[in-house]
Amino acid sequence: MSTALKTDTSKSSTTKDLILASALKIVSVHGIEGLTIGELAKSVGMSKSGLFAHFAAKDQLQLEVLKRATQHFVDVVMRPAFKAPRGEPRLIQMTENWFSYLNEESSLPGGSILIAASVELDDRPGSLRDFVQQAQRDLISNVSRATQMAIDEGHFKAGLDVDQFAWSIYSFVLGYHHFKRMLNDPKAETFYKHSMEKLMEAARKDNVNASSK
């Protein structure tokens, strides 16, 4: 957690949680640059100066929102997957959790904050972009490492390019988000699940036999 939280009492933490929950909704619709102190104050029913008691500046608030969104992703996608057995079961659990997360995120008015923030920030150097970039690199490394475990466990064939595999998973995640949110395509779920299945199938040790069945 940010060092800025060190002096929080539990009461101000709760208030902060409420503020961040409102901020997440605003960012979900208007983007990270569209988060204004004025609109946020209105949505939580506080004065602007009341808000500033919790966040020193707008960029600190923006960073906290991105940290919160990232932490939520870790809590609902990555951490529960680590309870599944190492190897393919864990990877499958990860993609299933990710799918649920994308649908849950869709219940936020504007969809995935992290995907939107990537598009918004990719050309804006600074601490917000650095944070999102690092968070996504960590995430992709986690997928690569989980893939390597599937090789080590003998589920996937040796020599599989684990980074290529992680890239494919991430591409399908982006595809699902796009087809569901932008195109409102009723087949988005089928496409996502089928592509993930084929990806796992091609990575399996016995894939030559499987594909000639």
Next chain:
Amino acid sequence: MSTALKTDTSKSSTTKDLILASALKIVSVHGIEGLTIGELAKSVGMSKSGLFAHFAAKDQLQLEVLKRATQHFVDVVMRPAFKAPRGEPRLIQMTENWFSYLNEESSLPGGSILIAASVELDDRPGSLRDFVQQAQRDLISNVSRATQMAIDEGHFKAGLDVDQFAWSIYSFVLGYHHFKRMLNDPKAETFYKHSMEKLMEAARKDNVNASSK
């Protein structure tokens, strides 16, 4: 073309072209909602009222920018691909053109306008979203139809799900854009090309033999 262009003389069309070229650059960085008449006027060295002689209102300007970006995509990705022979060669040409387009778009300060507009507009009902949504559906239908031709020509196996195939292509496009622009990953190109190759390979009529080689 828009009916608003009907009364254009060639001179005002040229001015309009210059305005739209500047507008594209602004949108590429600040998004479609970040396009202000004031900033655009400054960047083309015109007065606001001079701009309004060409565009009746901001939303008309935004729509023209999206139309221009879409037309550019059609001109550099789709149209040249239709010169390649029907079937797999045309599909491969399409993905290669798309790759070049993404790199060219990256030379715009903020990357692909159409991808950014999708994320920005997905939760904002209205004529801009409708336009982008329809343009993307048309695009994906074109890819599906080109895939169907590859089946008809005997290049791809019968029974291949052409919509699933088109979805995979689109997912890899999104993946490439993301890994290159947001993550600045030097392996993005290799990932993209390898995934496209594997996708074509799996779709080929003789893929069972190919995979057991």
